[in-house]
Amino acid sequence: MFELAVTDVAPADLGAARMQMALSLGWHIIIACLGVGMPAITLLAEWRGHRTGDVHYRLLARRWARALGVLFAVGAVSGTILSFEMGLLWPGLMGMYGEVIGLPFSLEGIAFFIEAIFLGIYLYAWDRLPPRAHLLSGIPIVIAGVASAFFVVTANAWMQQPTGFDVENGRIVAVDPWAAMFNPATPPQTVHMILAAFMVAGFAMASVYAVAMLRGRRDRYHRLGLLLPLTVAAAITPVQIGVGDWAAHFVADNQPVKLAAMEGVFETQRGAPLHIGGVVVDGELRYALEIPNGLSLLAHWDPDAEIMGLNEVPPADRPPVNVVHWSFQIMVAGGFALLGLAAWLGVAWWRRRELPRSRWFLRATALSGVVAVLALEAGWVVTEVGRQPWIVYGVLRTAEAVNPAPGLVWGFVLVSVVYAVLTVATVYVLRRLARDKPVPIAPQERDVTDYKVV
Structure with missing residues (x-):
């Protein structure tokens, strides 16, 4: 009955x-990436403050904790909206496969509540707990945040590689939620996402202090505010590029249509070249720089390996190639740009044990947060749009899962307004926090609050 109804869904x-x-x-x-990465960086700053006795680390930890509280509240709102949208917009997915992928969403809810409880303790117990106890109270926030990201991404990984069920006479049987959650796509996709969260958090936090330093605020507080998160993000970046290669090999082995869209390959061929740039016009990738045999080598470790082209599948089963191809290009370019920044920092620290002195380094760091977010968003476009037209790869089409009720356009308009308001409110509150002076830690340390903090 539902399948008959969805045929009447308007394209709009x-x-x-x-x-x-x-x-x-x-x-x-x-917001979720900041919520995963910021707690660990904040705890690192607090730990360094206790270990070295440097009050600037502890002031940074307090400042970041306040921002983290704001972002957690906003993330709870946007996460709740997403929860409703899964049921309201995609009843064909949740109605048929809810019992298969319900487990990770339930576990994510538990992780969310644990994170909320300990975040409350961490935020309001700075002066009520011994320093070590307060530091320890932040560890569950880090664990719960990472666990929450893991559980959610396993559900998305299942949509890429559905397992853990059988279909008999149009009904779902033999459901194994654990097999569904730990599907073949889970390892590369969860690791890739969690590392991306730490990169986004680290580069975004560092970019704020880079802007302040460009404006002349070169005191120790701002130098540490830049160096600590930037070091974390820089250390993770080369690891992330290696994990990205692992994820790309998984796509090559399990989603050849997505790989063909990522690289704009239309004809099946051996020794396929790697494409840099280019645009698809009339079923052909044009104006791209080609590296001979590059794609075959990177995808299968064999320069003569065969790469399936998009012409092997009907046009209705192909994703929008230009969107996927350019999103992949942006993700890779952003990742290597951030790797270059990490190398710049590493060489300067190895030679002089200090930040690079060039204003160009500060400008690059100021842009790194934006680049990290763009790479993150582009990667998700590749993951999600590259799977189209399937909402569950090879099993359920997106058009079959959508709510057949008319008027979904108005829901999109309403949600757009909500997110516009959320964006303005979040930026406003964070800017107000940025203008405040650091919270004093002890009477003898009040003199350090004279710093103008970003």
């Missing part, structure tokens, strides 16, 4: 549902 409503989900996910993922 299907497009609106997809755009609404894209807006919600694209907005929430930034």
Whole structure:
């Protein structure tokens, strides 16, 4: 009965549902990444403050904790919106496969509550707990945040490689939620996402202090505010590029259509070249720089390996190639740009044990937060749009899962307004926090609050 109904879904409503989900996910993922990465960096600053006795670390930890509280509250709102959208926009998915992928969402809810409880303790017990106890109270926040990201991404990984169920006479049977959660796509996708969260948090935090230093605030507080998160992000960047290669090999082995869209390959061929740039016109990738045999070598460790082209599948089963191809290009370019910044920092620290003195380094660091977010968003576009037209790869089409009720366009308009308000409110509150002076730690340390903090 549902399959008959979805044939009447207007293209505008299907497009609106997809755009609404894209807006919600694209907005929430930034806040979620900050929520995963910032607690660990904040705890690192607090730990360094206790270990070295440097009050600047502890002032940074207090400042970052306050921002983290704001972001957690905003993330709870956007996450709640997403929860409703899964049921309202995609009843064909949740109605049929909810019992298969319900486990990770339940576990994510438990992790969220643990994170909320200990975040409350951490925020309000600075002067009520011994320093070591307060530091320890932040560890569950880090663990719960990473666990929350892991559980959510396993559900998305299942949509890429559905396992843990059988279908008999159109009904789902033999459900194994654990097999569904730990599907073949889970290892590369969860590791890739969690590392991306730490990169986004580290580069975004460092970029704020880079802007302040460009404006002349070169005191120790701002130098540490830049150096600590930037060091974390820089150390993770080369690891992330290696994990990205692992994820790309998984796509090559399990989602050849997505790989063909990522590289704009239309004809099946051996020794396929790697494409840099280019645009698809009339079923052909044009104006791209080609590296001979590069794609075959990177995808299968064999320069003569065969790469399947998009012409092997019907046009209705192909993703929008230009969107996927350029998103992949942006993700890779952003990743290597951040790797270059990490190398710049590493060489300067190895030679002089200090930050690079060039203003160009500060300018690059100021841009690194934006670049990290763009790479993150582009990567998710590759993951999600590259799977189209399937919402569950090879099993359920997006058009079959969407709510057949008319008027989804108005829901998209309403949600767009909500996110516009959330964005303005979040930026306003964070800017107000940025203008405040650091919270004093002890009477003898009040003199350090004279710093103008960003």
